[in-house]
Amino acid sequence: MRVSEGGIEVEVPEQPDEGIGDEVFFNPVQELNRDLTVATLRAYRDREPRAEYYLDAMAASGIRGVRAAAEGWNVTLADIDEEAIDLCRENLARNDLDGEVVQRDANALMHEEVFDVVDIDPFGSPIPFADAAFANTRDLVCVTATDTAPLCGAHFHSGVRKYSAVPRNTDYHAEMGVRILLSAMARTAARYDAGVTPILTHATSHYVRTYLELDHSATDANAAIDQLGHVYHCEDCLYREHDEGLIADPLDVCPECESERVLAAGPLWLGPTHDADFVAEVREECDESMGTASKIERLLEDLEGELHLPTHYDQHRLCKEWGRSASGMDEFLGRLRDAGFEASRTHYGGTTFKTPATVEDIREATRDS
Numbered sequence: 052m053r054v055s056e057g058g059i060e061v062e063v064p065e066q067p068d069e070g071i072g073d074e075v076f077f078n079p080v081q082e083l084n085r086d087l088t089v090a091t092l093r094a095y096r097d098r099e100p101r102a103e104y105y106l107d108a109m110a111a112s113g114i115r116g117v118r119a120a121a122e123g124w125n126v127t128l129a130d131i132d133e134e135a136i137d138l139c140r141e142n143l144a145r146n147d148l149d150g151e152v153v154q155r156d157a158n159a160l161m162h163e164e165v166f167d168v169v170d171i172d173p174f175g176s177p178i179p180f181a182d183a184a185f186a187n188t189r190d191l192v193c194v195t196a197t198d199t200a201p202l203c204g205a206h207f208h209s210g211v212r213k214y215s216a217v218p219r220n221t222d223y224h225a226e227m228g229v230r231i232l233l234s235a236m237a238r239t240a241a242r243y244d245a246g247v248t249p250i251l252t253h254a255t256s257h258y259v260r261t262y263l264e265l266d267h268s269a270t271d272a273n274a275a276i277d278q279l280g281h282v283y284h285c286e287d288c289l290y291r292e293h294d295e296g297l298i299a300d301p302l303d304v305c306p307e308c309e310s311e312r313v314l315a316a317g318p319l320w321l322g323p324t325h326d327a328d329f330v331a332e333v334r335e336e337c338d339e340s341m342g343t344a345s346k347i348e349r350l351l352e353d354l355e356g357e358l359h360l361p362t363h364y365d366q367h368r369l370c371k372e373w374g375r376s377a378s379g380m381d382e383f384l385g386r387l388r389d390a391g392f393e394a395s396r397t398h399y400g401g402t403t404f405k406t407p408a409t410v411e412d413i414r415e416a417t418r419d420s
């Protein structure tokens with residue numbers, strides 16, 4: 052079947068109704084991810100004009116790499132699967148674009164050749180490809196993870212095994228997934244004396260996507276490790292706190308309600324998950340050729356305003372806890388701000404917000420007078 056996306060046209064096989072079949076993979080739902088990749092690559096070229104070589108390390112039909120080639124990047128499309136590689140060649144040619152196309156294991160290729168930007172878009176977890184990506188990439192590693200159940204703690208043991216960290220299933224589960232992934236990426240990059248800075252990260256419909264800028268020095272790697280720490284979370288009253296460092300100091304009881312049902316999660320990435328100025332630049336780069344332009348703009352708007360705090364709240368979850376009915380988000384956040392607290396919406400959901408206020412502060416500030 053023929054697919055048009057962002058001004059290019061590619062041929063992709065009809066996909067099986069359920070699960071993954073033998074055909075070369077294509078997921079129309081990832082259009083938003085790909086549109087945002089293009090906007091990010093445009094903004095990134097202004098940030099790092101020297102960046103030129105882009106590797107689509109798991110190219111499948113090649114749609115992402117073809118779009119990067121159409122943007123003027125010097126692209127390499129790689130896949131381990133022979134049929135995928137044939138399709139990549141056809142799809143570049145169909146759009147009159149040049150690029151290297153190689154049938155290779157992504158890890159072997161990334162160890163052998165240096166690229167400025169590397170895109171890791173595997174089935175499930177990116178962990179098997181992280182070492183090679185951070186060992187050799189110059190500027191930017193783009194990562195998609197679709198194994199959200201392990202990442203957010205719903206599949207606890209799988210998360211522990213894959214990410215060498217303790218994820219916990221909380222009411223901010225998507226953000227837990229983001230911060231477990233970023234923690235593992237920061238620790239992996241640090242092994243190669245590279246420090247990561249997440250310049251854009253989003254959790255959208257069952258996947259996490261992050262863009263990690265690299266600085267290649269031991270000092271930068273140490274600085275990234277300094278962004279790791281733990282979150283302690285009360286399952287009864289939803290109180291949470293965090294502290295920095297690789298050594299956990301868990302709470303025995305909740306300081307708010309004295310419950311002993313206090314979870315400890317980590318090491319998590321506690322630092323910023325985006326750079327607001329960069330997010331604004333990415334927003335400038337969205338255009339109407341992108342099928343998901345309006346969705347991306349909304350997402351980027353939320354991201355740009357999101358406070359840099361390691362967890363978020365959900366108004367509906369809190370109101371349920373307190374036996375109250377929920378109010379409109381603007382009114383709710385307005386009350387918090389009137390009480391002197393910073394507050395922002397988040398991209399994790401329409402009723403989610405971030406604030407440094409405690410659960411008790413929020414309850415008081417938003418109480419009906």
Ligand SMILES: C[S@@+](CC[C@H](N)C(=O)[O-])C[C@H]1O[C@@H](n2cnc3c(N)ncnc32)[C@H](O)[C@@H]1O
Pocket residue numbers: 075076077078081085108109110111112113114115129130131132135155156157158172173174
């Ligand atoms: C989720 S698909 C990629 C989708 C594609 N990037 C897109 O935007 O449509 C994952 C691809 O990774 C390929 N793959 C799996 N293991 C690989 C490996 N070790 N090295 C390179 N490619 C691999 C698979 O053949 C498959 O085509």
Ligand SMILES: [Zn+2]
Pocket residue numbers: 285286287288289290305306307308309310
């Ligand atoms: Zn409590």
